[in-house]
Amino acid sequence: MRRRLLVRHFLNQFVENDLAPDVDRHQILAVAAATLITVPLFATIFMSVKYLMQPLQSPGWTEITTMGDQMIFCATSLLVSAVIATLEWDALALSPRDSVILGVLPLPREEIVRAKVQALVTFAAAFVISLNALPTLLHPPLTVANFSGNPLLLVPLVLAHAVSTGMAGAFGFACVVALREVLFLCLGERTFSRIAGTIRSGLLFSFLVLLVLAPIRLSGPTTWMLEPGKGPLFLQPVSWFVATHAVLAGRVLDILPTPNLPERLSAEENRLRTQYRRGLPHLTSLALRGIGVFAVVLTISISAYLRNARRFHLLPEGQDTNKVLGVSRISDAIASILTSKPATRAGLLFLIRTVAGNPSHRVYVTAFVATGLALLITLAPDALFAPRGDRPIAISELVAQTLMLTAIVAGFRAAIRTSADTRAAWVFGIAETSNHGEFRKGVRLGVISAVVATVLSLFPLYAAAWGVSGAAGHGIIGIALGWLLVEVGSANIEQPLVSTIPPSDGLNTVGVVLLGATVIVVLVLGAIERAALTTFAGTAAFAATLLVAAAAVRYFGERNHRAVAISQGLVR
Amino acid sequence: MTPDSRTLEVHHLVKRFHGHAAVANVSFALRPGEILGYLGPNGSGKSLTLKMLTGLIDPTEGRITYSGIDVTGGNIDFRRRFGYVPEEPHLYPFLSGREYLDLVAGLRDLPTRGMRLRIDALLERFGLAEAAEQSISAYSKGMKQKTLLIAALMHDPELLILDEPESGLDVGSILVLRHLVRVLAERGRAILYSSHIVENVERLCTRVIVLSAGRVIVDGNVDSIRTIAPSGSLEEAFATLAAQRPDSLASEIADIVTNHA
Numbered sequence: 001m002r003r004r005l006l007v008r009h010f011l012n013q014f015v016e017n018d019l020a021p022d023v024d025r026h027q028i029l030a031v032a033a034a035t036l037i038t039v040p041l042f043a044t045i046f047m048s049v050k051y052l053m054q055p056l057q058s059p060g061w062t063e064i065t066t067m068g069d070q071m072i073f074c075a076t077s078l079l080v081s082a083v084i085a086t087l088e089w090d091a092l093a094l095s096p097r098d099s100v101i102l103g104v105l106p107l108p109r110e111e112i113v114r115a116k117v118q119a120l121v122t123f124a125a126a127f128v129i130s131l132n133a134l135p136t137l138l139h140p141p142l143t144v145a146n147f148s149g150n151p152l153l154l155v156p157l158v159l160a161h162a163v164s165t166g167m168a169g170a171f172g173f174a175c176v177v178a179l180r181e182v183l184f185l186c187l188g189e190r191t192f193s194r195i196a197g198t199i200r201s202g203l204l205f206s207f208l209v210l211l212v213l214a215p216i217r218l219s220g221p222t223t224w225m226l227e228p229g230k231g232p233l234f235l236q237p238v239s240w241f242v243a244t245h246a247v248l249a250g251r252v253l254d255i256l257p258t259p260n261l262p263e264r265l266s267a268e269e270n271r272l273r274t275q276y277r278r279g280l281p282h283l284t285s286l287a288l289r290g291i292g293v294f295a296v297v298l299t300i301s302i303s304a305y306l307r308n309a310r311r312f313h314l315l316p317e318g319q320d321t322n323k324v325l326g327v328s329r330i331s332d333a334i335a336s337i338l339t340s341k342p343a344t345r346a347g348l349l350f351l352i353r354t355v356a357g358n359p360s361h362r363v364y365v366t367a368f369v370a371t372g373l374a375l376l377i378t379l380a381p382d383a384l385f386a387p388r389g390d391r392p393i394a395i396s397e398l399v400a401q402t403l404m405l406t407a408i409v410a411g412f413r414a415a416i417r418t419s420a421d422t423r424a425a426w427v428f429g430i431a432e433t434s435n436h437g438e439f440r441k442g443v444r445l446g447v448i449s450a451v452v453a454t455v456l457s458l459f460p461l462y463a464a465a466w467g468v469s470g471a472a473g474h475g476i477i478g479i480a481l482g483w484l485l486v487e488v489g490s491a492n493i494e495q496p497l498v499s500t501i502p503p504s505d506g507l508n509t510v511g512v513v514l515l516g517a518t519v520i521v522v523l524v525l526g527a528i529e530r531a532a533l534t535t536f537a538g539t540a541a542f543a544a545t546l547l548v549a550a551a552a553v554r555y556f557g558e559r560n561h562r563a564v565a566i567s568q569g570l571v572r
Numbered sequence: 573m574t575p576d577s578r579t580l581e582v583h584h585l586v587k588r589f590h591g592h593a594a595v596a597n598v599s600f601a602l603r604p605g606e607i608l609g610y611l612g613p614n615g616s617g618k619s620l621t622l623k624m625l626t627g628l629i630d631p632t633e634g635r636i637t638y639s640g641i642d643v644t645g646g647n648i649d650f651r652r653r654f655g656y657v658p659e660e661p662h663l664y665p666f667l668s669g670r671e672y673l674d675l676v677a678g679l680r681d682l683p684t685r686g687m688r689l690r691i692d693a694l695l696e697r698f699g700l701a702e703a704a705e706q707s708i709s710a711y712s713k714g715m716k717q718k719t720l721l722i723a724a725l726m727h728d729p730e731l732l733i734l735d736e737p738e739s740g741l742d743v744g745s746i747l748v749l750r751h752l753v754r755v756l757a758e759r760g761r762a763i764l765y766s767s768h769i770v771e772n773v774e775r776l777c778t779r780v781i782v783l784s785a786g787r788v789i790v791d792g793n794v795d796s797i798r799t800i801a802p803s804g805s806l807e808e809a810f811a812t813l814a815a816q817r818p819d820s821l822a823s824e825i826a827d828i829v830t831n832h833a
Contacts, residue, residue, distance in 0.1 A: 009675055016666035100658055100662040104654075
C-alpha cells in the first residue's frame with residue numbers, strides 16, 4: 001500500500017515536470033501525448049509506402065530496405081528516449097526536496113529507493129512502449145503486405161521490431177541515467193550540482209540536433225552494416241539494434257516467396273540476398289555487441305544509482321543545480337561592452353541570466369537553436385564540411401543561415417513571452433517604475449547579440465566556400481535580417497520575461513500556418529539575396545531595406561507600447 | 573520505549589564540512605512537557621543540528637538518543653514519534669494542500685478514515701479549508717508554512733521539532749501557533765523551537781540554548797539569560813552573547829544606503 005503510494009507519487013513527478021510552466025502544463029502534456037501518437041503513425045505510413053508501391057517485391061530487396069527503415073526507427077527511439085531522460089534529469093534520482101520531505105517520515109530508505117527505481121523503470125518502459133507501439137504494430141505488416149503466406153509469420157516480425165526499437169529506447173534512457181549517476185558518484189554532490197545544468201543543456205542540445213538530423217542523414221543505404229569495420233562511428237550504437245532486428249526478422253523475410261522477376265531484377269535480387277546472407281554473421285556479432293553494451297550500461301547505471309541512493313542528499317542552501325557555469329561573469333562582460341544605461345543593462349542581464357538559469361527558458365532556446373543548427377547542417381553541408389573557394393552560391397546555403405537566425409529569434413521569443421517567475425514579475429513591476437522602453441531595449445539587445453554572434457561564427461565557413469566578399473555580403477544581410485526578425489518577434493511583447501499574464505496563443509494553434517509562411521518567406525528572401533549578392537550596390541540596397549523595415553517595426557511597436565503605457569497612466 | 577522515559581538526549585554532537593566544524597560539541601536534553609528554545613544568529617548551526625536530530629544528515633561525531641535508545645542517523649520508530657517543520661517550505665508544488673497531507677498520512681501508515689476527518693479539521697482550524705484543493709504552487713509562504721505544520725502535527729507526535737515555524741505567518745497565526753505550542757507542552761509533548769525571533773522564544777520557552785558559530789554558548793532558563801543584559805531584555809542579551817552590535821551595524825547600513833557619492 002505504502003509502496004504503491006510512493007511509486008504513484010514518483011510517477012507524478014515525471015509528469016509534473018518543472019520545465020512546463022504552471023499555466024499551460026496540461027496543454028503541453030496533451031500536445032506531447034498527441035505528438036507521441038501522431039508523429040510515429042505518419043512516419044510509419046510514409047516509410048511503408050515504398051513497400052506497398054512495389055509491384056514485384058522480393059525478399060532480398062525487403063531485407064535490405066527494412067534495415068534502412070529500422071535505422072531510422074532505432075535512432076529515433078534512442079534519441080527521443082535520451083531527450084526525455086535529459087528533460088527529466090532532476091526527477092531521475094531522489095531530489096533534495098524528496099530527501100527533506102520523505103527522509104523524516106517513518107519509511108526505510110531502501111523502501112523509498114526501491115519505489116523510486118520502480119517508478120523510473122515504469123516511466124521509461126511506458127514511454128518507450130508508447131513511442132514505438134504504433135510503428136511496431138503497423139510497419140511489419142505493411143512491409144510484407146505484398147507477400148502471400150502464413151499470417152503467423154508476422155508474429156516474429158512484430159517481435160523483432162519491438163525488441164530492436166525497445167532496446168534502443170531503453171539504451172538511450174539508460175545512458176543518460178548512467179552518465180548522471182556516474183558523474184554524481186565521481187564528482188561528489190557539490191561539484192555535480194554546480195555543473196549539472198551545463199551538462200544537461202549540452203546533452204539536450206546534442207540530442208536535439210541529432211534527432212532533427214536523423215531522418216535526413218539516415219535515409220541512405222545501410223549495406224555498410226553487412227561488412228565489418230565499415231560505417232560511421234557515431235552510428236555504431238544504432239547499428240547494434242538494427243542488427244538485432246535484422247537477425248530476428250531476416251530469417252523470416254528470407255523464407256518469403258520470390259515472385260517471377262525479370263532477368264535484371266532477378267540478378268539484383270540474387271545479389272542483395274547473397275550480400276545479406278554473407279552479412280548475417282557480422283550482423284549477429286553486432287547484435288551481440290549491442291546486448292553486451294546494453295547490459296554493461298544497465299549494470300553501471302543500477303550500481304551507481306544504488307550507491308548514490310545510500311544516503312539522502314540535501315542541497316546546500318543557496319546552491320542551484322540549474323545554473324550554467326560562468327554565466328554571471330560572461331553576462332557582466334557583455335553588458336559592460338554593449339550598454340551603460342542601467343535599465344537597458346538590467347534588461348540585457350535579466351535575459352541572459354534567465355535563459356541560462358531557468359530550465360524552461362533554457363529548453364525553449366536550446367530546442368530552437370538545435371533545430372536551426374540541424375537545418376543548417378542539412379541545407380549547407382558543402383559550406384560546412386567541404387568548402388571549396390569561389391564556387392556559385394546555392395539558394396539552400398543562403399536559406400540555411402536565415403533559417404538558423406529565424407530559429408534563434410523564435411526560441412528567444414518563446415522564452416521572453418514566458419515570465420521568469422509570475423510572482424517575481426509582480427515585484428519587478430513595482431521596482432521597474434515606468435522605464436519599460438529601456439528594459440525592452442536591453443532584452444532586444446541580448447537577442448540581437450545572439451544573432452550577430454551566430455552570423456560572425458558562420459562567416460569563416462561561408463568565406464571558405466564562396467570567398468570573403470560573398471561571405472561578407474551574406475553576413476551583412478544576415479545581421480540586417482536578424483535585426484528585422486528580432487523587431488518583428490518582440491514587437492507585441494509589452495513586458496518581456498516579466499509578464500504577469502500568460503501568453504494566450506501557442507505554437508500549437510498557429511504553428512502550422514507560421515511554419516508554412518516561414519518556408520515561403522525564407523525561400524523568397526533567399527532568391528532576392530542571391531540576386532542582391534551579385535553586386536555591391538545590390539547587397540547594400542537589400543541590407544538597407546531590411547534595416548529600414550526593422551526601424552519601422554521598432555517605431556510602430558514602441559508607439560503602441562507608449563499608447564498602452566499612457567492609457568494605464570504609467571507615462572504622460 | 574516507555575512513556576515516562578521519553579527524553580531526547582544529544583551527546584557531543586559535531587558536524588564538520590571540509591574540516592570546519594559547523595556544529596561543535598552540542599549537548600542538551602529535552603524532556604516531555606518542555607519547550608526548549610534554540611536561538612542563534614544566521615549560520616550558527618541551528619538548522620544543521622535539527623537536520624541531524626531528524627536523521628536527514630549524519631553527524632560527524634556524537635550521539636542522539638531517545639528514551640535511551642540510540643537514534644543517531646535516523647531510526648524508523650523514532651521518526652514515528654516526532655513531527656518536523658523545516659526552515660524552508662519544502663513541499664511538492666504540483667500537489668494540492670490536501671493531496672500533500674494525504675500523501676504524508678498514507679506514508680505514515682495512518683488509518684485512512686479517521687485521518688481524513690482529522691486533516692479536514694486541521695485544515696479548517698488553520699484557515700486552509702478553502703485553499704485545500706488548490707495547487708501548492710499557488711500558496712503564499714504562510715499557507716505553505718501552515719501545511720507543513722499540519723503535516724507535522726497530524727500524527728500527534730511526542731516530540732515536535734520546529735525550525736523557524738513562524739516564518740511567513742501573519743500575526744494572528746503566530747499567536748495561534750504560540751498558544752498551540754504551549755498547550756501541546758502542557759499535554760506532555762516535548763518541543764524544540766528554533767527561531768530567530770527572540771520575542772517568541774522569550775514568551776514560549778522554559779529553557780533556551782544559544783548557539784554561536786556552531787557552539788553552545790548558553791544553556792539555561794530565560795530569566796537567567798536576561799541578567800546578561802543591563803536592560804534585562806532577552807533581545808539585548810542575545811545580541812551580547814552573539815557578539816553583535818545592532819546599533820552600530822544599523823548605522824553602517826544606513827550610511828551605505830543614504831550615501832550617494
